Amino acid sequence: MKKELTIEEFFKNPGPLSEIIDNFHEREDQLKMAKIVNEAIEEKDSLIIEAGTGVGKTFSYLVPALMNGGKVVISTATKNLQDQLFLKDIPTIRNALKIPVEINILKGRSNYICQLRMENALLEGQFLNKEDAKYIHEIKKIADHSEVGEISEFNTIPETSTIWPFVTSTKDNCLGQDCEFFKSCFVVKARKKAIASEIVIVNHHLFFADFVLKDADLSEILPKADTVIFDEAHQIPQIAPIFLGENISTNQILYLVQDANQILLKHLKDKEKLIELSRLINDSTNSINVYFDKRNYRVGIEKIEKLDFFKDKINNLIDHLDKFCRFFDKYSEQDTEFKNLKERTEEIINKLKKWINYEDQSYVHWADIFFKSVQFNVTPISIADSFREFQEKNKASWIFTSATLAANASFDHFQSLMGLENAKTELLKSPFNYSKNAYLYVPEDMPDVSSRLFNNHLVGKIYPIILAAQGRTFILSTSIKSMNEIKSLLKDKFEKNNINYPILTQGESSKIKLLEQFKYHGNAILIGSLSFWEGVDVRGKELSLVIIDKLPFQSPGDPIFESKINLLSAQGINAFMTFQLPKAIISLKQGAGRLIRDEEDKGVLMICDSRIISKPYGRSFWQSLPSFKRTRNQEDVIDFLNHL
Structure with a gap:
């Protein structure tokens, strides 16, 4: 577009x-950021x-991105x-600029119905419960008349329903152009629409999963991008x-067996052998x-x-x-579904073998243990190194922005993690007037x-500070254990003193519902761990x-975190000062940022860890925060809250 x-x-x-x-009012820094982004583009x-x-960073990157034209990919964390970009911000800028740019949100495969899997599930008719048997027919009815096939359209079916893994798309079971539903495939339609759009919105997970791992679908979009913008960029590392x-x-292994039985039992004569192999794999898993x-x-x-x-258990499963x-060898050349199952099985075997053989010291081998x-x-x-190489191959303007990227006014931490040592920084x-309002x-x-006895x-x-604030409090804990202990102790304290402020705790309901309840009560205390x-x-x-x-500070027990510390230490680098401390500072800035969200907001940030005062590194924390009025006097705070 010509810049008029x-x-x-x-x-x-x-x-x-x-x-x-x-x-609307002019903001000096909003204009300054827009100029800096424009120059980078x-x-x-x-x-x-x-x-x-x-x-006002969103408008500050959107305006120059749209004014310069070309294809823009915007990646966010949330x-x-x-939704804000797609439904509100980009349409606003588009209308103000009076340009007809096409916008599209591109989501991961699991957000779309797979017609082949849906039809197979209907034919098989074996579900975990009666609800799923009912839901599959509802899904079929809606999908047959849908243009997009997104699971968000199916609002009569709970997000937690066990039917979704049977009917949504995954890379594992996609047959691509060999699928009988390829021409009407919802995933293919979404990707084609994204390719034709000037502005594509993705999330960080999809960006790295589909492009860096060379998923052909998304790689058609990103190499053509003239501008790539990462908002909420602090989450990328x-x-x-x-x-x-x-x-x-x-x-994934159990789903493989499930899919194999669903497909193969309809075709094969030697079903008993398949059933026995399936049982052995399920038992081992x-x-x-x-x-x-x-x-x-x-x-x-x-x-x-x-x-x-x-490891013996893993090797037994591999066998x-x-x-x-x-078992699939004799059928894989006859049918695409058989070939797909064989390739999926080979990929699983290779990944398991790689996991139990950990000679490469540049990788960490670890496991996430979930409930089931x-x-x-x-x-x-x-x-x-990987990201630096990735950028060099894709010549574009790369913009990384967030409210929390610097630690103690330095971007060294983020730059070293991302291989962006040569990037410009600002x-x-x-x-906001923190010294007056907070x-x-x-x-x-x-x-x-x-x-x-810390808690x-x-x-x-x-x-007493909660009483002065009349509830209206977030308590941000660094662990689930502490969160639950604080909740229990505070609840007892309230009961003994006949205080009726509602206490809401992470895990009792969804994040959205907890926030709705918090706003509804007007005097609640919401206690959350890191996700809040x-x-x-x-x-x-x-x-x-x-x-x-x-x-x-992150727990040193995390395997990725621990490996990073060990690697830095082996290189003679002070891991605490260059990695642990900056990471903690950025996390603190995120937590502190919950308080003042608008120029009229007022309040108190209370940090109960005396290390911010007593330790030499404490200064780096509070100097990285906005210019709050600082005090250690309880009466100052109570008086301030009483006058809000």
Whole structure:
């Protein structure tokens, strides 16, 4: 598109934006960021830019991206931001610029109905419960008249229904052009629509899963991009390594057997052999699922108890899968479905073999232990070289933005993790008046965070502050265990003192419902762990107090984190100062960012970890936060809250 307007003219009041946005006002930093992004796009540069809450970063990257034209890929971490971009922000900019750009959201395969799997499920007719048998007919009815086939259309069927794995698309069981439903395939339609669009919105998971792992569908889109924008870019270093490595779950193995039986029992004469092999694979897989006593945790391969015995179980499963694979040999040349099953089985075997053989020190081999399944992961300790090479192959403008990318005003941490040492950087602070509207309060006389009675002291300290805030409190904990203990202690304290503020806790309901309840009550306390440290937006008087129990240093027990520390230490690098500390600072900035979401917001950020004052590195934490008014005096805080 020819630039009929300058960036400055677009953000002026009066101007194109003020004509369509009520109460639009000029923001100095918003214009500054837009100019910086515009320059990066024109020069085909890589840019890392932190924009504090209130800068207006979304418009600051959208305006120059649309004004420069070409194909734009925008990757986000959350569905909320995807929907905001697709439904609100991009249409607003498009209308202001008066240009007819096509916008599309591209989602992962599992968001779409697979017509072949749906028909096979109907023919097979074997479901886990009566509800699924009813749901499959509802899905068929809606899918037959749908243009897009997204599961979001099927709002009469619960998201938690066990029917979805039987009817949604996966890369494992996709037959591609050999499928009888290829011409009407919902995934193919979505990808074609995305290819034809000027602006494509994806999430970080899809970006790295489908492009870096060279999924042909998405690679048709991204190499043609003129501009790639990562919003919520601070999450990329956690997400990308998972997709740059390899993983296989026990559920995938069970689904393979399920699919094989569904397809093959209709065709084969030697069904008994298939049934016996299926039973052996299922038994071996389930023995792995029940091997671990604890649930919902990560473990490095070298820390698995009785590792040799566990590896024997894996090898036993591999033997059964190998027989399964050979079973398909005589049929694979006759039929695409047979060939697909053989290839899936071979891929699973190779991934399991790779997982139990861990000679390459640049990768970490670990397992995610879930309630009813185990996922085996082989993950690169560093993605810097891979991502740098990836950028060099795809000549485009690369924009990385978030409200939390810098630690103590430095981008070194993010740059080293991503291989972006040569990228341009810019830090734009929040324009909000923190020194007038917000306190940073660190209570005195708190015990060491390792003390057994730490949470007892914490509840004693936060209780009078919560009363002064009249509820309206987030408590952000660094662990599920602490979260539950704080909830129990606070509940007892309230009951003894006849305080009726509702206490809402992560896990009791969905995140969205908990936030709805929090706003509805108007005096609630919401206690959450790490998932509530970001992506939560409560504006106005409903939230006046954010309490953080401890500085959010990651647990050294995490296998990826531990391997990164060991690698840095082996290179003679101070892992604490270059990795652990910056990572914790960025996490703290995310948690602190829940408090002030609007220029009219007021409140208190209470950090109950005295290390922010007593340790030499503590200064790096509070200097990385906005310019709060700081105090250790409880009365200052109570008086401030009483006058809100």
